[in-house]
Amino acid sequence: MLHTLSLSQLSHGLSQKEFSSVELTRHYLERIKRYDSSLNCYITLCEEEALAQAAAADKILATGSGGPLTGIPMAHKDLFCTKGIKTSCGSKILDNFISPYNATVVQRTLDAGMVLLGKTNLDEFAMGSSNENSYYGPVKNPWDLTRVPGGSSGGSAAAVAARLTPCATGTDTGGSVRQPAALCGITGLKPSYGRISRYGMVAYASSLDQAGPMTVSALDAALLLQVLAGHDSKDSTSLSRPVPSYSEKLTKNLSDLTIGIPEEYFTQDLDPAVGKVLQEAMSALERLGARMKSVRLPNTALGIPAYYVIAPAEASSNLSRYDGVRYGYRCNAPKNLLDLYKRTRGEGFGEEVKRRILVGTYALSSGYYDAYYIKAQKIRRLIREDFMNAFKEVDILLGPTSPTTAFKLGEKVEDPISMYLSDIYTINVNLAGLPALSIPAGSIEGLPVGMQLIGRDFDEMTLLSVGYQYQQITSWHQQQPTLFCE
Amino acid sequence: MKTIPPEEVHYIAHLARINIDSEQLPRYTRCLSDILSLVSEMQKVDTEEISPMAHPLEVIQPLRADEVTEPNFLSSIETFAPEMEAGLFLVPQVIEE
Numbered sequence A: 001m002l003h004t005l006s007l008s009q010l011s012h013g014l015s016q017k018e019f020s021s022v023e024l025t026r027h028y029l030e031r032i033k034r035y036d037s038s039l040n041c042y043i044t045l046c047e048e049e050a051l052a053q054a055a056a057a058d059k060i061l062a063t064g065s066g067g068p069l070t071g072i073p074m075a076h077k078d079l080f081c082t083k084g085i086k087t088s089c090g091s092k093i094l095d096n097f098i099s100p101y102n103a104t105v106v107q108r109t110l111d112a113g114m115v116l117l118g119k120t121n122l123d124e125f126a127m128g129s130s131n132e133n134s135y136y137g138p139v140k141n142p143w144d145l146t147r148v149p150g151g152s153s154g155g156s157a158a159a160v161a162a163r164l165t166p167c168a169t170g171t172d173t174g175g176s177v178r179q180p181a182a183l184c185g186i187t188g189l190k191p192s193y194g195r196i197s198r199y200g201m202v203a204y205a206s207s208l209d210q211a212g213p214m215t216v217s218a219l220d221a222a223l224l225l226q227v228l229a230g231h232d233s234k235d236s237t238s239l240s241r242p243v244p245s246y247s248e249k250l251t252k253n254l255s256d257l258t259i260g261i262p263e264e265y266f267t268q269d270l271d272p273a274v275g276k277v278l279q280e281a282m283s284a285l286e287r288l289g290a291r292m293k294s295v296r297l298p299n300t301a302l303g304i305p306a307y308y309v310i311a312p313a314e315a316s317s318n319l320s321r322y323d324g325v326r327y328g329y330r331c332n333a334p335k336n337l338l339d340l341y342k343r344t345r346g347e348g349f350g351e352e353v354k355r356r357i358l359v360g361t362y363a364l365s366s367g368y369y370d371a372y373y374i375k376a377q378k379i380r381r382l383i384r385e386d387f388m389n390a391f392k393e394v395d396i397l398l399g400p401t402s403p404t405t406a407f408k409l410g411e412k413v414e415d416p417i418s419m420y421l422s423d424i425y426t427i428n429v430n431l432a433g434l435p436a437l438s439i440p441a442g443s444i445e446g447l448p449v450g451m452q453l454i455g456r457d458f459d460e461m462t463l464l465s466v467g468y469q470y471q472q473i474t475s476w477h478q479q480q481p482t483l484f485c486e
Numbered sequence B: 001m002k003t004i005p006p007e008e009v010h011y012i013a014h015l016a017r018i019n020i021d022s023e024q025l026p027r028y029t030r031c032l033s034d035i036l037s038l039v040s041e042m043q044k045v046d047t048e049e050i051s052p053m054a055h056p057l058e059v060i061q062p063l064r065a066d067e068v069t070e071p072n073f074l075s076s077i078e079t080f081a082p083e084m085e086a087g088l089f090l091v092p093q094v095i096e097e
Helices: A007-015 A021-039 A047-062 A104-111 A154-161 A178-184 A218-228 A272-287 A300-321 A337-348 A351-364 A369-390 A416-421 A427-432 A460-473 B006-015 B025-044 B074-080
Strands: A042-045 A073-077 A115-120 A168-172 A187-190 A210-215 A258-262 A291-295 A396-400 A436-444 A447-454
Touching (some): A007 A047, A007 A218, A021 A073, A042 A154, A047 A115, A073 A104, A073 A154, A104 A218, A115 A154, A154 A178, A154 A210, A168 A178, A178 A187, A178 A436, A178 A447, A218 A436, A218 A460, A272 A447, A300 A351, A300 A369, A300 A416, A300 A427, A300 B025, A351 A369, A351 B006, A351 B025, A396 A460
Parallel strands (some): A073 A115, A073 A168, A258 A291
Antiparallel strands (some): A042 A115, A168 A210, A187 A436
């Protein structure tokens, strides 16, 4: 039962020669072949490469010179460029794209000796909250195959939940690591903007995008973050702040900790059953010594309107590169250059991506720029100031990750606005650039509930230590969907 | 409720270089109107005194020496470019005779 082991247990087993990386990798590849046809987590499986990387890791481990994650398999969201392996972004327009270089995130996991099992499914260009916007079809939630896994990192979340990989990467522009982590019952961290390099991570909204670890536990997230975090000269927005030793400082006493409970996160918009689960989680944290304090984030409701200007505006600019000229899909028999652009993009992009490009183009067009784009940037500052004021009184904030548990496949496809509103608790964290962690905190009718912890700039450490200690006295993170237990 | 005329959606799609069929136009028009109504909530707030925030990091853009750091990817680019000849991307004729 190698797939039930945590990253630190796998690391111990590999270093003690209880099993080899090749055996471990084969075990996961077999699980993927057995189960993924019902989940659709993976777009590309890298069997040959994975076994070669595992054999190389075993050689390193034999000399005793491996790092903590050497030989451990993992998966990358198919938004990270992988040299020689297809990087589709879940889009028809990149279905034939093979990157000539590795994203820094990918290179760092390879340098750490990790084994790449494959590339996981996602909403096209990370635009979505249900994974239903993928050119490769939706991912199913391992807890209930009729429900969504969340999005946009739905493939990574479902793969970790079903133990089709020990860990994975995701990206989070408005909640795309945390919301699927919550809906699939796993741990997901969106680090501070600038903590992890964005080089080679295909851009959606550059001032909001951030990569993050998706794992079973907070300890595992700390171990993977250690590999991913740090300055990269290839990304001028990655900061050169020192990276703490995350996994070594998880046991910091919580008796000095004050946790803020934002009033605006516990209103009628929240499913009362989710609210009840969070009350129990707060009691557990109080038993660990933390104090709860009510706080206000008065501009919370303005986050979604501001986000749906800023993110589409940045996307309309970032996605202008897909024009059928240099790489990717090109339409058949273009009449002229304009026809080439328009039909390539009309045929190559899915509906949600086109919708957001149109909204962004509108917001940036002459006559509307001040009313939409500048206005949204002003609101963005108000939202960040809300958080800064709250952090004068408390150390972290606690709330739901998502207002409900996983919804049914197809339920919100025809109603983009209701899909957008499901990101109400996650989006403002991206606008402010803060770190936030989602951890499993309970279950409603067999479906997982996530608790979100939001921290000060670059204070991933406190979030991880609260998550770790909560997971020492609870077992929600260890629960596995019964369909994929064997 | 913010509404946007179909002709404007058509024009925006042209600016974005995205072909939208006439039968799809009503659907996009409805969606865009819904989204613009949602974002118009912002207009209820007075932000006269607030300065725009473009980015979460208030740091100075780092600079580096202007030296070549990337290898030449031409050989791999040729494997995925739709149409190339002599190291150049081919597109339909731009200037018509």
